[in-house]
Amino acid sequence: MLEAKHLHKSYTLKEKNGWLSRRKQQIKAVNDLSLTIEKGEIIGLLGVNGAGKTTTIKMLSTLLAPTSGTISIDGINAVKQPELIKRRVNMIAGGERMLYWRLSARENLMYFGRLYGLNGNTLKQRCRALIDKVGLTEFADRPVERYSKGMKQRLQIARGLINDPDYLFLDEPTLGLDAPVARQLRVLVKSLAKEKNKGILLTSHYLEEVEELCDHVSIIEKGHLLLQGTPRRIIQTIVKDRSLIVVMKTLDKENWHWLKQETDKLGIHAQKKETNEGTRVDMKATFDMTSSFLALAQKRNLQLIRFDAKKPNLEDAIIRLTEVHD
Amino acid sequence: MWIAFSATFKRQLITMRRAYPWSFFIGHILDGVYITIFAYLSYHFIFQGQLNTQFVSYTGTSDYLSYVIMGGVFNSFAVSLLMIVSRMLINEMREGTLEALLLTPSSRLGYFLGAAIQGLMRSGIEWLAIICVGLFFGLNLVAAHLALLLPIMIVLCFALFAQALVLGGFMLAFRDTYITQNTLFVIMTLVSGVSFPPQFLPDWIQGLSLIMPLYYGLELMRSVMTHAAPSSDILYHLLSLSTLGILYFAIGLLFMKRMEKSVLEKHFG
Incomplete structure (x- = not known):
C-alpha cells in the first residue's frame, strides 16, 4: 500500500x-x-x-x-x-x-x-x-x-x-x-x-x-x-440538482399554467422559453423527475419533440465545489 | 554504476551515429588548426623566427611551433571533453528527458562516465586530426618519457571530466550553456599556456592557471611528447593534476547533486 x-x-x-x-x-x-x-x-x-x-x-x-x-x-x-x-x-x-x-x-x-x-x-x-x-x-x-x-x-x-x-x-x-x-x-x-x-x-x-x-x-x-x-x-x-429539458412543438398558456402548478407541487422548478425548435421547458429538482414529468405529459397529451434528462456528473461536482470554495 | 555506464555509452554511440554533431566536430578541429596556422604565420612572417629569451627560460624549449601546436591540440581536446560531459544534464532538461532519467535508480556517476568515454572517441578523432595538421606546420614529436604518456593521459582525462562536472553544475544553475562554457574556455585558453607561457601574464591572472587541469596537462604532455623535462617536474605536475582532479571531482559531484535538486524544484515544481 x-x-x-x-x-x-x-x-x-x-x-x-x-x-x-x-x-x-x-x-x-x-x-x-x-x-x-x-x-x-x-x-x-x-x-x-x-x-x-x-x-x-x-x-x-x-x-x-x-x-x-x-x-x-x-x-x-x-x-x-x-x-x-x-x-x-x-x-x-x-x-x-x-x-x-x-x-x-x-x-x-x-x-x-x-x-x-x-x-x-x-x-x-x-x-x-x-x-x-x-x-x-x-x-x-x-x-x-x-x-x-x-x-x-x-x-x-x-x-x-x-x-x-x-x-x-x-x-x-x-x-x-x-x-x-x-x-x-x-x-x-x-x-x-x-x-x-x-x-x-x-x-x-x-x-x-x-x-x-x-x-x-x-x-x-x-x-x-x-x-x-x-x-x-x-x-x-455535491450536486443535488438534476435537470430535465423538454421541447414541445406548442405549449399554450392554459397548459403551461397547469404544468407549472403541478411541477411546483412536486418540488420541480420549471421555466419556459420560446426557441426555434418550439417551446422549451427547463426543469430542475433534487430527485429523478423523469417518470413524474412523463405522467404529467401523458395526462394533457403534450407532444414532446425532445426529452433530455441530464444526470449530474463529476464535472458538475468539481465546478460546484470550486465555486463554493472561491 | 557499470550498468548505467554501459547503457549511456551505448545510447550516446547510437545517437552520435544517427546524428553526428558535425558542427561541434569541425568547430573544434578548426579551433586547433587556427591556433596552429596563426602561430606558424606570425612566427615566420611577423617575428621572423625570433623568440623572446624569456620564452626559453619559462618553457625550457626554443621550439615555439611545437609548443603552440601542442597547446592547440590539447586545448581543443579539453574543450571538446568539457562540453560533452558538462552539457549532458542540461540537454536532458531541454529535451524533456531529465525527469525520466531521474526517476530511475541509476548511478549518476556511471551515466556521466558513459557519456565521457563515448565522447572521448569523438575528441580522440579531433585530437588526431589536429596533430596530423600540426605535423605539416612544425610539430616535432619526440618520445622523451613515452611510458608516462598513458598514465598522464588518464589523469588528464579524469581531471577534465571532474572539471566538467563543476561546469555542468553551473550550467544547471544558470540554465545556460553558451555563456557559461565560453567564459570558462576563454579564461582557460588564456591562462593555461596554450600559445604562450602563463608567466607572461600579470601575476594576479597567473594564479588562475593553477586551477586549470589543462595547464598541468599541457606541461606534462609537452614534457613527454615534445621535449625532455626533469622527471621531478613531471611527477610534481602529475601530482598537482591528480589533486586538482580529485578536488574538482568531489566538488562536482556534490554541486551537480545539489543543482539536480534545485532544477527539479524550480523547473518542474
Whole structure:
C-alpha cells in the first residue's frame, strides 16, 4: 500500500523588485494532503490548474522531496530510501516528453530498462512484450522523432512499465490524444489495475475518463484536500440538482399554467422559453423527475419533440465545489 | 554504476551515429588548426623566427611551433571533453528527458562516465586530426618519457571530466550553456599556456592557471611528447593534476547533486 500522510510542499519564489533586489515569496503547492493507494486500485486526483496535482505526483515518485509529511510504499520510507522506491514506482506524463527522439522505441526501452538494472534476455523479452502491448511492433525500430503524437504517448506508457512497477502515476496521460487512442489507453490502464494488480494514481482534465476508471477520487484545491470518495458518492454529496429539458412543438398558456402548478407541487422548478425548435421547458429538482414529468405529459397529451434528462456528473461536482470554495 | 555506464555509452554511440554533431566536430578541429596556422604565420612572417629569451627560460624549449601546436591540440581536446560531459544534464532538461532519467535508480556517476568515454572517441578523432595538421606546420614529436604518456593521459582525462562536472553544475544553475562554457574556455585558453607561457601574464591572472587541469596537462604532455623535462617536474605536475582532479571531482559531484535538486524544484515544481 502507498500511504502519504500530511504532505506539505512549499516553494520559494523570487520575484524581481527593482534592478538588483528580489522579493522572496513562499508558495504552498501542497498543504496537509493525505492519501492512500492500494494495489489493484485506481485513484483519481482532481483539481483545477495549479491545485498541486503534479507536485503531489512528483513527491510520490521521489522526484521532489516533501517539505514535511511522510510517504511510505509497502512499508518503505520514500523520503529516506528513494533508491528502493524508484524500483517500485514509475510515472507517465502526457505530451511528448520523457523519450529520446533520436532513438527507436526498442532502443529507448532497452536504455531505460538498463537504468533499472535489467539486462540480457529478460530485458529483451520485456521490451518486445511491451512494444507488442502498446501496438508499436511494426514501428519498433523507427526513430521516435518520426512517430505521431499518439505513438509517442503509447511508447511513454511502455517506458512507464519497463520496471514492472507496483505503483504507477499517470499525469494527464491522454492529453491531446485522439479518441480511439485515448480509449485504448483507458482499457490498458484498467487492465493494469484489475489484472496486473498495480496501484494507479491518475490525474486528468477529462472527467468522464476519471469517472470511468477511478475507484476513488480525491479533489484538491490550492494543495489542500477538499473531498475524497467514490465518484458516485462525490456527485451525490455535491450536486443535488438534476435537470430535465423538454421541447414541445406548442405549449399554450392554459397548459403551461397547469404544468407549472403541478411541477411546483412536486418540488420541480420549471421555466419556459420560446426557441426555434418550439417551446422549451427547463426543469430542475433534487430527485429523478423523469417518470413524474412523463405522467404529467401523458395526462394533457403534450407532444414532446425532445426529452433530455441530464444526470449530474463529476464535472458538475468539481465546478460546484470550486465555486463554493472561491 | 557499470550498468548505467554501459547503457549511456551505448545510447550516446547510437545517437552520435544517427546524428553526428558535425558542427561541434569541425568547430573544434578548426579551433586547433587556427591556433596552429596563426602561430606558424606570425612566427615566420611577423617575428621572423625570433623568440623572446624569456620564452626559453619559462618553457625550457626554443621550439615555439611545437609548443603552440601542442597547446592547440590539447586545448581543443579539453574543450571538446568539457562540453560533452558538462552539457549532458542540461540537454536532458531541454529535451524533456531529465525527469525520466531521474526517476530511475541509476548511478549518476556511471551515466556521466558513459557519456565521457563515448565522447572521448569523438575528441580522440579531433585530437588526431589536429596533430596530423600540426605535423605539416612544425610539430616535432619526440618520445622523451613515452611510458608516462598513458598514465598522464588518464589523469588528464579524469581531471577534465571532474572539471566538467563543476561546469555542468553551473550550467544547471544558470540554465545556460553558451555563456557559461565560453567564459570558462576563454579564461582557460588564456591562462593555461596554450600559445604562450602563463608567466607572461600579470601575476594576479597567473594564479588562475593553477586551477586549470589543462595547464598541468599541457606541461606534462609537452614534457613527454615534445621535449625532455626533469622527471621531478613531471611527477610534481602529475601530482598537482591528480589533486586538482580529485578536488574538482568531489566538488562536482556534490554541486551537480545539489543543482539536480534545485532544477527539479524550480523547473518542474
